Amino acid sequence: MIDLYSWPTSNGHKVHIMLEECGLPYRAHPVVIGKGEQFQPWFLKISPNNKTPAMIDRDGPGGQEISLFESGAILFYLAEKAGRFFPTEPGKRHDCMQWLMFQMSSVGPMLGQAHVFYKYGPDHHPREKLEVGIERYVRQANRLYNVMDLHLATREWFAAGEYTIADMAVFPWLRMPSFHGVEIDEYPNVKRWRDRIAERPAVLRALEVLKSNNRFVKHSDEEWDLQFGATQFARRDASGKIV
Numbered sequence: 001m002i003d004l005y006s007w008p009t010s011n012g013h014k015v016h017i018m019l020e021e022c023g024l025p026y027r028a029h030p031v032v033i034g035k036g037e038q039f040q041p042w043f044l045k046i047s048p049n050n051k052t053p054a055m056i057d058r059d060g061p062g063g064q065e066i067s068l069f070e071s072g073a074i075l076f077y078l079a080e081k082a083g084r085f086f087p088t089e090p091g092k093r094h095d096c097m098q099w100l101m102f103q104m105s106s107v108g109p110m111l112g113q114a115h116v117f118y119k120y121g122p123d124h125h126p127r128e129k130l131e132v133g134i135e136r137y138v139r140q141a142n143r144l145y146n147v148m149d150l151h152l153a154t155r156e157w158f159a160a161g162e163y164t165i166a167d168m169a170v171f172p173w174l175r176m177p178s179f180h181g182v183e184i185d186e187y188p189n190v191k192r193w194r195d196r197i198a199e200r201p202a203v204l205r206a207l208e209v210l211k212s213n214n215r216f217v218k219h220s221d222e223e224w225d226l227q228f229g230a231t232q233f234a235r236r237d238a239s240g241k242i243v
């Protein structure tokens with residue numbers, strides 16, 4: 001049985017999608033990041049970077065328990081476990097891996113920063129203090145959408161000519177373009193690809209996972225502090241205690 005410690009954000013959704021696509025049995029446990037549950041000692045043991053999602057598979061390699069953090073690593077693990085959504089032919093595997101890495105290194109971090117500066121930041125800081133960040137990350141977001149739009153102009157899927165973990169990794173990040181200052185109609189190939197994935201029954205099920213926990217409208221001061229402010233960046237020991 002797989003225990004998933006997660007939250008209904010883009011990084012959580014990636015793994016929820018893969019689990020639903022594969023039909024692997026799992027239990028989803030909420031880690032309420034707006035309340036600081038990511039800093040609990042037990043969670044830091046499996047996710048030392050204090051980020052969701054993290055996973056424990058009680059029936060890992062050789063029947064041994066394994067715990068993993070980082071959504072890309074979890075997707076890769078699940079693909080190997082299920083033997084699905086990660087091609088077997090070497091050239092296709094590398095193609096899939098490079099687009100998975102593209103998501104992990106560019107789409108997630110850049111769009112995530114755009115959300116902080118452009119979407120959430122103005123509720124907590126004067127706009128003039130955020131200008132450089134807003135400009136940089138909204139530009140990065142649009143640059144990345146253009147890269148993806150050109151790529152998808154001649155392809156149905158991100159990699160290997162088939163639906164893979166690379167598509168599952170990118171998709172949740174592109175559900176709310178207005179959060180990162182992007183007008184989706186300017187990127188019609190991305191829109192076509194995205195809307196097609198959004199119709200998949202497993203994706204629809206995945207987007208419901210832990211959904212009832214998410215009452216996000218805008219961050220309270222406490223939530224901002226925990227995720228993006230002083231408490232997030234306070235120096236801690238291995239147990240999560242601020243030192």
Ligand SMILES: N[C@@H](CCC(=O)N[C@@H](CS)C(=O)NCC(=O)O)C(=O)O
Nearest residue numbers: 009011033038050051052053070071
């Ligand atoms: N690279 C990580 C990023 C994970 C991440 O940023 N998770 C966010 C939610 S989307 C989180 O748990 N934030 C809590 C915190 O920063 O304290 C992954 O892909 O798993």
